Amino acid sequence: MMKASAKLLPALVLAVVMTGCGDQRVLExxxxxxxxxxxxxxxxxxxxxxxxxxxxxxxxxxxxxxxxxxxxxxxxxxxxxxxxxxxxxxxxxxxxxxxxxxxxxxxxxxxxxxxxxxxxxxxxxxxxxxxxxxxxxxxxxxxxxxxxxxxxxxxxxxxxxxxxxxxxxxxxxxxxxxxxxxxxxxxxxxxxxxxxxxxxxxxxxxxxxxxxPPSEGLVFAFLRGSFKQGEVSVHLTEEKNSAKSAIMFSSILSRRSVKVRRDASGTPSIHYHIKMKGAVLEYTGNASLAEDSEREQIERQVAKELTRRGEAIIKHMQQNRVDSLGMGIAVRNRMSYAAWKKLNWPEVYPEVKATCSFNVLINNIGKVE
Amino acid sequence: MNVNGNGIITEKLSSFHLSVLVFMTQFGVVIFALPQMLSKTFGTNGWVMLPAYGIMVILNLLLVGAVYRLGNGRSIFAILEQAIPRVLLMPLYLFLVAVWAMLGCLVAKQYVLIFQMIAFPTTNPMLFKLVMDMLLIWLMLKGLYNISKAATLFFWFSVWMILLVFFFYGEFKFSRLTPFILKGGEGGLRDYVGIFAAFLGYELSILTFQYTDAKTKFLRSTIYGSLLTTVFYTYICFVAFGFFSFQQLNKMLYPILDLMAFIRFPFIERLENLFYGFFLFTVLLTVVMYLWSAKEACQRIVPKIKEGVLAPAIVLTAYVMAFFPETLSEVQAWLQVFSELECIIAMGLPMLLLLVLGLTRKKASGT
Incomplete structure (x- = not known):
């Protein structure tokens, strides 16, 4: 047995070495x-x-x-x-x-x-x-x-x-x-x-x-799925004196949930609800963020503004018949296979009632009031 | 440790070794194509069929276990030859040798051709196979006990790769699995058998009878081995179904290659060639077990020829045969045919043996 091995060894070495000759890849x-x-x-x-x-x-x-x-x-x-x-x-x-x-x-x-x-x-x-x-x-x-x-x-x-x-x-x-x-x-x-x-x-x-547009990138991200990290700037109009202000959120934590309902005729409707948490890094308005009531009001305002922007994006996508949010997945996963195959989704999509809502929570306001 | 008829000491397989041996023989390069085969054949969530296949394997192993029990652990050749004249058995033996040797050589060639596709497009694949075959001869000559030891070593070399599946959790989505179970598949009987081919290898345990004793717990160990294969296959395919979209999966020939190409470490990426290299261990074991089985059967046809000659002769013949299917699709077409035959052997051989055992028993009690 040893003899056979001894004879095979050089052959093996030769074969291994020769294999390296083909398909050479020299870095330079x-x-x-x-x-x-x-x-x-x-x-x-x-x-x-x-x-x-x-x-x-x-x-x-x-x-x-x-x-x-x-x-x-x-x-x-x-x-x-x-x-x-x-x-x-x-x-x-x-x-x-x-x-x-x-x-x-x-x-x-x-x-x-x-x-x-x-x-x-x-x-x-x-x-x-x-x-x-x-x-x-x-x-x-x-x-x-x-x-x-x-x-x-x-x-x-x-x-x-x-x-x-x-x-x-x-x-x-x-x-x-x-x-x-x-x-x-x-x-x-x-x-x-x-x-x-x-x-x-x-x-x-x-x-x-x-x-x-790039300014709506993060709003699109909110609608597309849950994530950590990100920055968004929201423009607000104050109710009292209609003064304009801006608030910027950083270190955002966002969780998205999708609800699909179907009416009597079977037409689906979709609602996205986004829970967003973030730290405020910039605020140019007059309200005091340290005050609970005022902060909560700002949170509501931001949520309203984000909802408006989110629904504008959804409308834009439906008008262009692009299902970039994957509404089809949400609808499909709540249907039977036969019903999904019967539903011509690309045709139905623009007509679907799609809405969104936001829940905003400021988890810290930085170093000043 | 036992002393057999020739006075040679033969060591018996431990229970763990046998399980690993069955797993390593089963697990192979088919996994690269398995998710696509499942999605095409069974449709959405095709992975749920894998446990069903696993149960079929266990049922088949129960048959093998029955042969083991009724034959008191005698080798299947001894059982057959005791009842049937050798001349009549020759065609059966020849058939076994042909199917096993061809399966061995085709599995090896398939591995080599895929390797060639991803890493060495113009190197002659037969040169790779030559190197592989030399390793095979050495392993074969060492006998089953040593093959099983090598299997255990190779098992530890390759089993860690299952941890790589963690890399795909980030992109895995349950919503992508879809709630539809087995919808949209268009496979026929041949496709079902084609998927069963991924599980083949367990049936060779029927040749290991005389290498076992009571401590091996033959049936339990082989079932454990096959269960491990089922669990691995199911886990990997499940992840693949949630990682790729269903229609995308249908278009990919080797989804697992893409999965491996997706892995990125902070310092390096595109490691699939390296990972694919590790699969050599499992492929090598599959091939060596088939060729070893072919050798065992062949020895019954020509008992006078020494092992040291027979093993290289079989490997050489298989090597020559491997020249004929040249492209990957040809190899796959041949593999399909031979795995269909192997399925018949896997089910048929234990049944034949049970029949023989039943008849000889009746005869013995009758006289």
């Missing part, structure tokens, strides 16, 4: 695509661009941006691979930008290449660019880190603050294929010497339809 020869972008080009073509950080010390620039026009994303990648000395790989791809124009035509086909390729991470962030995605990616923003990194950091930070949802390849496709919710994605815009969040893009199936 690889171009790690970090951010990519898709734009519409003439005649049904797609313009694909990719930004690759360069690490070698002798490199003149910190990154390389390549672009090509082709009928499909992967074909464009083959084309632009001819422009670089690096082997392009997509294992480190962190962000993909789609121009609004291309997103309006539908994303499913474009996402296919990303979902199919096993080297692409499901955590790849998806965002929409109001304007030209390639131009935004190409541009150098002097005060900020390299553009790809800048976008990545911006999206991640804002998602933690809940002004935008964190949209990844996984979450986008998940909501795309779910029959009770439509996907959302943050919208970016070039603002001269910086990039700004331009709102939350709302999709109907895979098509970009409309967006919510």
């Amino acid at each position: 020869k690889l171009g790690f695509s970090q951010t990519s972008s898709y734009d519409i080009a003439d005649h049904d073509l797609t313009e694909f661009a990719v930004s690759i950080p360069r690490a070698e010390p002798q490199a003149q620039t910190k990154r390389e941006v390549l672009s090509a026009v082709a009928p499909s994303g992967k074909e464009a990648r083959i084309k632009l691979a001819r422009q670089t000395n690096l082997l392009l790989v997509s294992g480190q791809l962190r962000n993909t930008l789609f121009s609004v124009a291309i997103a309006r035509n539908g994303m499913e086909k474009l996402l296919d290449t990303l979902v199919r390729d096993p080297s692409v991470s499901p955590r790849l962030k998806i965002s929409i660019v109001n304007g030209n995605a390639k131009k935004l990616l190409e541009k150098e923003y002097k005060q900020h880190p390299v553009t790809g990194k800048y976008i990545d950091g911006l999206l991640e930070k804002e998602a933690i603050g809940r002004t935008i949802p964190l949209t990844t390849l996984y979450s986008f496709t998940r909501d795309l294929y779910d029959d009770g919710i439509d996907p959302v994605a943050p919208v970016l815009k070039d603002e001269g010497d910086h990039i700004k969040i331009d709102g939350i893009g709302l999709f109907r199936d895979d098509r970009y339809m409309t967006k919510i």
Whole structure:
């Protein structure tokens, strides 16, 4: 037995070592695509661009941006691979930008290449660019880190603050294929010497339809689910003298509950109730927050104002027939399978009575009265 | 420790070892596709069918247990040959050898092809398989007791991965599971059997009779092993159903690969290649058990050929056979056919043995 093992050992070593000869990946020869972008080009073509950080010390620039026009994303990648000395790989791809124009035509086909390729991470962030995605990616923003990194950091930070949802390849496709919710994605815009969040893009199936302004981002987050952390600013008009004031909440804790009712005809109605707790960091009005009665009045005012803003968002979504809050999920989960299949949700959705209410609690007012 | 007929000391499997052995033989690469198979076949909340499969496995194991009890722990070959002439048994043995060897080689090839897809797109998969097969020969030659020891070691190497499921709790939503039970599935009998293939492996315990004694508690240990598989499968698939939306799941070929790609540590992400590597341990055990079983049966056909020759010969034949199905879909199509045959063996073999035992008993009491 030992003899057989002794003979097999060199063969095993050889086989193991030889396996390493195929599919070599030498770090210096690889171009790690970090951010990519898709734009519409003439005649049904797609313009694909990719930004690759360069690490070698002798490199003149910190990154390389390549672009090509082709009928499909992967074909464009083959084309632009001819422009670089690096082997392009997509294992480190962190962000993909789609121009609004291309997103309006539908994303499913474009996402296919990303979902199919096993080297692409499901955590790849998806965002929409109001304007030209390639131009935004190409541009150098002097005060900020390299553009790809800048976008990545911006999206991640804002998602933690809940002004935008964190949209990844996984979450986008998940909501795309779910029959009770439509996907959302943050919208970016070039603002001269910086990039700004331009709102939350709302999709109907895979098509970009409309967006919510960035100021309403947190109200949208309230309606979309429970969360911790976030900041919101609310403008109030005082009842007594109609003076305007503003109050800003931070460290928000929000819990959402959904109620679905169905009337005699079977048409569902939905009510969102949000319990929000937060610390006041800024208040420009005249009331004294330390006074229980006055504080409670402010709380009620804030709740009323948030309800108004929430219902405006819901109305906007229903008018555009985008179910970005996942009302369909709530309705579906309170129905029988047969009834759900019979109910043509996309048709019913705009007619559904949807309301919301807020309950606001100021849990601390900071260091002054 | 016992002394068998040849005067060689053979150690007996402990109860824990047998459970682990059954689990490791069952648990395999099918888990990567299982959530999708369930959602396509059974529809929404397809994971609830897994415990039902688990019960079927236990019923089948009860049959095996009955053979064990009635045959007083004699090897199944001894039981068969006592009642049926060897010449008549040859076709059965050949059939067993063919199915077991093919299953072993196909499972290995499937693992290698998926690995190739995610990590080494242009490396020849057969080169990988060669390395794997050498390990297999060594393991096979060591005999069942040592295989079970290796199984226990491999078990600890890979079982910790179940903790990774915690990473998916954040995105898991009960609302995504939907309240619909088994709606929208469109599977047929072949799909049901295809899912049962994920549980196959337990039936090989029928060959371990002579490696057990009273302390092994054969039936109880094998049932525990199969229960562990059922629990793991159900848990993982349950989480996958609440992590992915139903229609999305239907479109994914390997949802668990995507799950693993989702894991991110503060210092590193995209570890699925590494995690997939750990699955080698469970696959290796599945394959070695099938090939070892093929060898056991083959030895009955050609008792004169030594183990040291037979094992490499079987591995080599299986290796050559593995060249034929080239693509992943071909491998899966072949696997489907052979696991269907294996299901017949899993149910049929214990029944045949019970029949033989019943008849010989009658004969014995009759004379």
